[in-house]
Amino acid sequence: MKSITIVGGGLAGLTLGIGLRQHGVPAALWEAGHYPRHRVCGEFISGRGQETLARLGLRELLERAGAVGADTAAFFSATQSTRPVPLPSRAICLSRFTLDQLLANEFQKLSGELWAGKRWNDGDAGEGIVRATGRRLQPEEGGARWFGLKAHASNVSLTAGLEMHVSPRGYVGLCRVNGGQVNVCGLFRRRAGESVGTQNRREWLCGPIGSPLHQRLASAEFDEDSFCAVAGLSLQPQQAAVRNECCVGDAITMIPPVTGNGMSMAFESAELAIEPLAAWSRGEISWAETRPQIARRCDAAFARRLAWAKWLQRFVLTPALQNTLVRFAAKNDWFWRMAFERTR
Numbered sequence: 498m499k500s501i502t503i504v505g506g507g508l509a510g511l512t513l514g515i516g517l518r519q520h521g522v523p524a525a526l527w528e529a530g531h532y533p534r535h536r537v538c539g540e541f542i543s544g545r546g547q548e549t550l551a552r553l554g555l556r557e558l559l560e561r562a563g564a565v566g567a568d569t570a571a572f573f574s575a576t577q578s579t580r581p582v583p584l585p586s587r588a589i590c591l592s593r594f595t596l597d598q599l600l601a602n603e604f605q606k607l608s609g610e611l612w613a614g615k616r617w618n619d620g621d622a623g624e625g626i627v628r629a630t631g632r633r634l635q636p637e638e639g640g641a642r643w644f645g646l647k648a649h650a651s652n653v654s655l656t657a658g659l660e661m662h663v664s665p666r667g668y669v670g671l672c673r674v675n676g677g678q679v680n681v682c683g684l685f686r687r688r689a690g691e692s693v694g695t696q697n698r699r700e701w702l703c704g705p706i707g708s709p710l711h712q713r714l715a716s717a718e719f720d721e722d723s724f725c726a727v728a729g730l731s732l733q734p735q736q737a738a739v740r741n742e743c744c745v746g747d748a749i750t751m752i753p754p755v756t757g758n759g760m761s762m763a764f765e766s767a768e769l770a771i772e773p774l775a776a777w778s779r780g781e782i783s784w785a786e787t788r789p790q791i792a793r794r795c796d797a798a799f800a801r802r803l804a805w806a807k808w809l810q811r812f813v814l815t816p817a818l819q820n821t822l823v824r825f826a827a828k829n830d831w832f833w834r835m836a837f838e839r840t841r
């Protein structure tokens with residue numbers, strides 16, 4: 498059988514590697530970083546990707562690693578809030594520190610070849626190469642510079658499994674993860690001249706003084722080692738079919754983080770790629786057939802949710818609409834339930 502090279506050992510790359518090994522396909526995975534490591538992520542796993550995890554036998558591993566179930570959500574702006582409302586389907590929350598390591602171990606247990614700390618520099622459009630390198634860098638989008646920031650904190654009480662706080666700068670999600678910590682993760686718009694560094698990263702995460710978020714995090718004790726940031730995020734939806742390479746996960750496109758569905762898309766896209774790649778490995782189809790087949794599967798699965806997510810993100814990030822939006826959501830359960838379901 499021919500071997501598959503996976504470039505990038507985040508969730509998409511590792512899940513794909515595991516799925517291929519379960520089908521007996523030789524797989525080598527290159528990851529520029531090391532495990533375990535903190536990643537900027539809301540750590541809130543929600544959507545169809547949970548079914549992928551169950552089908553690949555991984556769901557149980559997450560549970561055993563201490564994943565915390567989230568059944569409710571509450572939304573906050575500067576002046577408005579909703580009560581905790583039941584999520585249409587349960588989410589699970591696990592730190593990326595634990596999750597990525599767990600998947601890397603599983604890949605190796607299945608005799609996958611893992612090259613951690615090795616950056617792939619040989620191009621990724623060749624036969625048998627899958628790009629799982631995560632988000633594509635975009636320094637500026639529509640005049641805005643987006644960045645993500647996250648840290649774990651203790652001594653924080655939450656009113657719901659997920660708290661989502663919006664502010665003119667962006668939004669911050671809070672959820673309890675394994676080990677009793679709360680993950681505090683935000684997406685922010687940086688204006689010219691604004692900086693983010695060790696001196697002011699707490700200010701970004703804790704929100705404006707007097708806001709519900711600031712009150713919630715007033716006694717938070719942050720784990721300094723868990724702070725991490727990413728910049729250059731692109732939030733415009735892209736199609737897999739327009740890519741020259743065979744891609745999975747954020748390498749196809751990044752769904753706006755407000756949906757809490759990016760990890761799910763990483764798991765799902767990896768699963769959608771397994772069968773065609775296994776067929777290529779066995780010599781049953783050519784690479785020229787394999788790559789578009791995977792792209793078509795991913796585009797069919799994700800087009801609708803990406804379109805809804807684009808609008809949701811736009812509403813949530815428009816400062817003039819934020820209070821109205823939360824007030825409306827507080828009175829109309831159907832509104833946010835619909836937004837939740839359509840972005841999954």
Ligand SMILES: Cc1cc2nc3c(=O)[nH]c(=O)nc-3n(C[C@H](O)[C@H](O)[C@H](O)COP(=O)(O)OP(=O)(O)OC[C@H]3O[C@@H](n4cnc5c(N)ncnc54)[C@H](O)[C@@H]3O)c2cc1C
Pocket residue numbers: 504505506507508509510527528529530537538539540541542543615616617618629630631632644645646670682683684727730745746747748751754756757758759760761763
């Ligand atoms: C602020 C923010 C909050 C989020 N919150 C949530 C949430 O609550 N729920 C959710 O589901 N999703 C969330 N997401 C999205 C989620 O984190 C991503 O969708 C998910 O991590 C994508 O997985 P991936 O494997 O495609 O990419 P990644 O996890 O980014 O992995 C890509 C890997 O490729 C490696 N790599 C890159 N180039 C090379 C190379 N040349 N050679 C070797 N290795 C390479 C990188 O080191 C990296 O480890 C959030 C994202 C942001 C920015």
